Amino acid sequence: MNLFKRHTLRLVFYSFSLLFLFGCANATTWPNPYEKPEPIVVNPAPTIPPEELPPEVETTPLPDGGVFVPEQPIQPPEPTPPVQADVVEENPAVVALRGQAMEHLRLDQPEQAAASIERAIRIQPNNADLWLDLGGIRFAQQEFVQAEAMSKKAISFAKQMRVGKDVLLYEAWILIANSRYARNDVEGGKQAEQEAARFDPSLSRT
Amino acid sequence: MAKKTKTKKKRTRKTIKKYSKLWFWLKRLILLGVLLGGIVFVLLSIYAYHLNKTVVPNFEGRRWSLPSQVYAQPQELYVGGRLSADEFETKLKSLGYKRRNNELLVGTYSRRNSVFIVHVRPFLFWDGQQPEKLLQIVFSEGQITQLYDINNSRNEPIFRLDPLLLGTLFSGEGEDRVLVKLSDVPIELRQGIVAVEDRKFYDHFGIDLWGIARATLVNLRNLSKEQGASTLTQQMTRSYFYSNERTFRRKIKEILVALLLERKYEKDDILETYFNEIYMGQAGNRAIHGMGLASRYYFNKPLNELELHESALLITMLRGPSYYNPRRNEERVLKRRNLVLGIMHEQGVIDAESRNKASEKPLGVSPKPPTGTSRYSSFLDLVKTQLERDYPEDELETNGLKIFTTLLPSLQAKAEESLSEGLTKIEKQISNKDNPLQGAMVVTSITGAEVLALVGGREAGFEGFNRALKADRPIGSLMKPFVYLTALENDRYDINSSLQDQPLALAQKTGETWKPENYDKSFSGSMPLYKALAESKNIPTVNIGMDVGVDKVMRKVAAMGLEETPPPFPAMLLGSLSLKPIEVAQMYHSLASIGYYTPLRTVRNVLNENGEPLKRYKLEVKEVSDNDATIQLNAILNLVTRQGTASRLQQIMPNRVVAGKTGTSDDYRDAWFAGFSGDLNTVVWVGHDNNKETGLTGSSGALPIWADFMRAGAQLDYQHAIPDDLVMTNFDFETGYRKVGCPDGVMLPAKKSVIEQESYISCRYEDAKPEEEERRSILDWFR
Numbered sequence: 001m002n003l004f005k006r007h008t009l010r011l012v013f014y015s016f017s018l019l020f021l022f023g024c025a026n027a028t029t030w031p032n033p034y035e036k037p038e039p040i041v042v043n044p045a046p047t048i049p050p051e052e053l054p055p056e057v058e059t060t061p062l063p064d065g066g067v068f069v070p071e072q073p074i075q076p077p078e079p080t081p082p083v084q085a086d087v088v089e090e091n092p093a094v095v096a097l098r099g100q101a102m103e104h105l106r107l108d109q110p111e112q113a114a115a116s117i118e119r120a121i122r123i124q125p126n127n128a129d130l131w132l133d134l135g136g137i138r139f140a141q142q143e144f145v146q147a148e149a150m151s152k153k154a155i156s157f158a159k160q161m162r163v164g165k166d167v168l169l170y171e172a173w174i175l176i177a178n179s180r181y182a183r184n185d186v187e188g189g190k191q192a193e194q195e196a197a198r199f200d201p202s203l204s205r206t
Numbered sequence: 207m208a209k210k211t212k213t214k215k216k217r218t219r220k221t222i223k224k225y226s227k228l229w230f231w232l233k234r235l236i237l238l239g240v241l242l243g244g245i246v247f248v249l250l251s252i253y254a255y256h257l258n259k260t261v262v263p264n265f266e267g268r269r270w271s272l273p274s275q276v277y278a279q280p281q282e283l284y285v286g287g288r289l290s291a292d293e294f295e296t297k298l299k300s301l302g303y304k305r306r307n308n309e310l311l312v313g314t315y316s317r318r319n320s321v322f323i324v325h326v327r328p329f330l331f332w333d334g335q336q337p338e339k340l341l342q343i344v345f346s347e348g349q350i351t352q353l354y355d356i357n358n359s360r361n362e363p364i365f366r367l368d369p370l371l372l373g374t375l376f377s378g379e380g381e382d383r384v385l386v387k388l389s390d391v392p393i394e395l396r397q398g399i400v401a402v403e404d405r406k407f408y409d410h411f412g413i414d415l416w417g418i419a420r421a422t423l424v425n426l427r428n429l430s431k432e433q434g435a436s437t438l439t440q441q442m443t444r445s446y447f448y449s450n451e452r453t454f455r456r457k458i459k460e461i462l463v464a465l466l467l468e469r470k471y472e473k474d475d476i477l478e479t480y481f482n483e484i485y486m487g488q489a490g491n492r493a494i495h496g497m498g499l500a501s502r503y504y505f506n507k508p509l510n511e512l513e514l515h516e517s518a519l520l521i522t523m524l525r526g527p528s529y530y531n532p533r534r535n536e537e538r539v540l541k542r543r544n545l546v547l548g549i550m551h552e553q554g555v556i557d558a559e560s561r562n563k564a565s566e567k568p569l570g571v572s573p574k575p576p577t578g579t580s581r582y583s584s585f586l587d588l589v590k591t592q593l594e595r596d597y598p599e600d601e602l603e604t605n606g607l608k609i610f611t612t613l614l615p616s617l618q619a620k621a622e623e624s625l626s627e628g629l630t631k632i633e634k635q636i637s638n639k640d641n642p643l644q645g646a647m648v649v650t651s652i653t654g655a656e657v658l659a660l661v662g663g664r665e666a667g668f669e670g671f672n673r674a675l676k677a678d679r680p681i682g683s684l685m686k687p688f689v690y691l692t693a694l695e696n697d698r699y700d701i702n703s704s705l706q707d708q709p710l711a712l713a714q715k716t717g718e719t720w721k722p723e724n725y726d727k728s729f730s731g732s733m734p735l736y737k738a739l740a741e742s743k744n745i746p747t748v749n750i751g752m753d754v755g756v757d758k759v760m761r762k763v764a765a766m767g768l769e770e771t772p773p774p775f776p777a778m779l780l781g782s783l784s785l786k787p788i789e790v791a792q793m794y795h796s797l798a799s800i801g802y803y804t805p806l807r808t809v810r811n812v813l814n815e816n817g818e819p820l821k822r823y824k825l826e827v828k829e830v831s832d833n834d835a836t837i838q839l840n841a842i843l844n845l846v847t848r849q850g851t852a853s854r855l856q857q858i859m860p861n862r863v864v865a866g867k868t869g870t871s872d873d874y875r876d877a878w879f880a881g882f883s884g885d886l887n888t889v890v891w892v893g894h895d896n897n898k899e900t901g902l903t904g905s906s907g908a909l910p911i912w913a914d915f916m917r918a919g920a921q922l923d924y925q926h927a928i929p930d931d932l933v934m935t936n937f938d939f940e941t942g943y944r945k946v947g948c949p950d951g952v953m954l955p956a957k958k959s960v961i962e963q964e965s966y967i968s969c970r971y972e973d974a975k976p977e978e979e980e981r982r983s984i985l986d987w988f989r
Contacts, residue, residue: 091284091285091286092284092285092361092363092364093282093284093285093286093287093363093364095363096363096364097363097364111822111824112333114824114825115332115333115811115822115824116333118654118824118825119282119364121653121654121825122282122651122653122654123282123284123287123364125652125653125885134825146826146827149802149826149827149828149829150827152829153802153827156800156833156929157927159927159928159929159930160927
């Protein structure tokens with residue numbers, strides 16, 4: 001494994017483990033494969049409904065695995081929160097798939113991770129975070145042209161975000177910068193970094 | 207004493223002489239018999255040896271050439287997913303799920319209004335095995351509102367139904383198979399077959415000598431050949447040779463192979479092979495071999511889900527699948543099935559209660575046999591083409607691959623219906639009865655560039671000429687958006703730039719002069735860019751195309767999805783280029799995805815025959831046009847549907863936001879419509895196969911079909927946030943001047959520099975002038 005890849009992967013895992021500390025449910029940002037370790041900005045995400053105890057309904061399991069159909073529909077104690085799937089908000093399915101993707105990355109299975117994210121994109125095609133996720137995975141796989149293209153797609157959807165827009169734009173431009181540097185496009189990399197600086201959350205703005 | 211002995215001796219000598227003669231010939235006969243027997247034995251042994259080398263190895267499961275299986279996209283279930291309760295039930299039924307009121311075994315479901323409980327089958331996807339699950343799913347107003355895992359008592363965030371098997375890829379040699387393991391066979395079917403067909407299966411060595419003896423006796427007595435005595439092993443080998451020859455030679459071959467197999471393999475191996483080999487009927491020109499496929503063909507469900515009466519039916523059919531065809535000879539089959547159930551009870555396979563219950567049930571076959579490959583032949587053509595890049599054809603047909611595609615069967619059905627009904631309707635209005643219209647349709651998703659539906663002609667499922675993939679037809683005005691896109695990427699042009707619409711004569715390199723004309727043969731002098739495109743004017747298009755450079759336009763078109771760059775002739779600007787509908791779909795997809803090119807895909811991923819992941823076709827994008835310019839262009843394409851050549855969409859599909867372009871080729875031979883919503887990109891072509899004029903335009907011929915499909919199939923409106931470099935501006939439709947403070951006009955995204963345009967129209971109160979000054983143009987006020 002060459003130095004560059006090892007370096008990148010280490011950072012991926014590093015950011016990963018930091019994210020882990022903040023808890024899996026708060027998964028709005030993606031482990032960022034860039035040079036300087038940045039503090040992970042996390043937007044509070046709605047909690048996934050907790051594990052429910054079986055309510056008192058007559059579901060008699062049969063020996064073959066079949067079940068008698070109960071008289072009333074089973075009522076989970078907490079109702080499922082209403083979700084608009086095509087609005088760029090947190091969606092339990094998308095959250096679960098991103099969780100799966102992170103698990104795959106942890107197991108060094110980037111292609112399976114990408115498959116999970118693609119599945120999520122089919123559900124929320126205009127979700128900028130998901131496109132940036134995919135860009136990050138491609139970067140980790142050293143597919144720099146795709147990494148940049150995915151980041152640009154993320155940027156094109158950023159405008160529709162209600163929260164976390166600036167953070168996303170910053171991360172996307174940084175990813176573009178690194179993708180360009182990796183292809184020896186120093187000039188392009190610098191330009192991208194300048195774009196990123198406009199959204200840098202750590203800079204104070206007048 | 208001596209005298210007696212002498213007589214005795216005399217008599218004995220005579221007898222001996224007599225008998226010795228007999229004995230002499232008898233010896234010869236026996237010797238001959240032994241010799242003949244020896245020769246026959248040797249011949250048979252040689253023959254057996256030959257069979258052992260050639261035929262017997264084919265009985266090993268691995269040696270079967272398994273055609274690859276092709277699946278549609280699986281239905282994703284998640285809260286918020288758009289699906290109505292009825293649509294969901296239709297999908298379940300198409301997958302062979304049976305509705306029950308109790309006892310929800312795997313492969314069944316229950317429904318109370320909009321609450322379903324489904325016992326979902328386990329399935330091996332590319333990303334791993336998804337376990338079987340008992341799910342409660344609740345629908346409300348066309349969406350899933352609850353997805354609850356009953357056994358684990360938790361909400362399930364996302365889950366897939368097992369995908370629909372579309373068909374198999376094979377060269378049409380007549381065989382098809384769904385392999386099963388012995389453990390997949392329901393126990394009553396397994397024991398039942400032995401009980402009914404070959405009671406001594408586990409004891410004999412391949413042939414049942416007593417059985418043969420008994421049968422021969424019975425046949426001789428009745429002078430018929432009714433009584434069969436074939437063991438399961440023999441039946442299986444007969445099925446393998448698959449011929450109705452009842453010759454002696456065939457019989458010998460059968461017996462020998464049966465003996466050889468029994469010598470080589472275990473009983474259970476042979477039984478498993480039996481279940482995969484036995485002939486179970488004919489579906490058109492395809493033979494159905496094996497219980498796995500039979501279960502699908504007759505009951506539309508996997509073998510392991512068969513109930514007792516269904517297993518009994520399969521056993522019934524063994525004696526003659528056409529004589530006992532459950533779809534044709536119901537009474538005869540029912541009678542024998544109940545007989546079979548009786549035998550099963552007699553032999554102790556089932557108890558009396560089960561037998562009685564099953565005997566009362568109807569045959570239970572699915573009404574229409576699934577037509578397999580032929581129903582989706584257009585789509586499968588494309589799948590094969592795309593896979594052939596990575597897998598040679600013979601591998602596809604023999605290696606038992608599992609191919610997961612992008613097809614959405616519900617949209618496919620709707621597309622076929624829209625095309626077929628639409629063409630029939632249009633034909634009623636035009637007079638030419640002898641020359642039927644034809645059509646093609648391609649439907650893709652926008653994000654993933656996945657082909658969701660493909661229709662190659664008006665007869666769905668007909669394995670004929672696939673027009674969607676193969677028919678090259680002039681695209682006419684479908685080219686225009688790309689001309690304007692190239693212009694909008696240029697700083698000199700904005701969405702309301704004024705274009706000349708005067709008589710035009712262009713000198714060609716050939717020395718000829720080209721004089722393009724507008725559709726209505728008129729000239730307007732000048733008009734705004736968006737109007738020229740919305741109304742599909744030819745002359746402004748040629749002007750703007752020549753200005754930005756025809757070669758530049760052609761390069762843009764190629765970048766958006768063609769394999770070759772079209773030659774830079776001015777006539778190309780008006781679409782004198784022939785393309786296939788799938789190529790047009792690729793080009794318009796690049797517009798729909800706001801300037802990102804992704805090659806259209808039909809395959810998501812592939813597993814090998816052991817279920818191991820082979821290849822995944824991953825999502826890749828490439829920016830091919832400027833984001834801002836594409837957003838502007840798409841806004842004009844939306845205007846096409848409001849005030850342009852496709853404005854009749856306002857009546858057919860009111861309150862929906864879509865974008866698209868009509869296309870009509872010279873002399874009205876080809877009618878096109880290419881357009882998209884927020885989720886679907888669809889192209890429709892209508893014309894005659896013999897290229898005769900149809901008298902139809904894109905608007906009258908293709909648009910109604912497109913609209914009929916999209917009205918039902920599309921779920922999201924086209925929308926896109928306006929980027930910071932553009933600003934939504936109100937324009938006067940006819941003149942293209944900016945309008946300020948006016949209630950009417952058209953809103954379009956313009957470059958920020960539009961503010962700097964000097965002239966504009968104002969409706970503001972404070973701009974209104976007293977009477978005498980109104981003679982001067984309002985516009986002078988701001989000079």
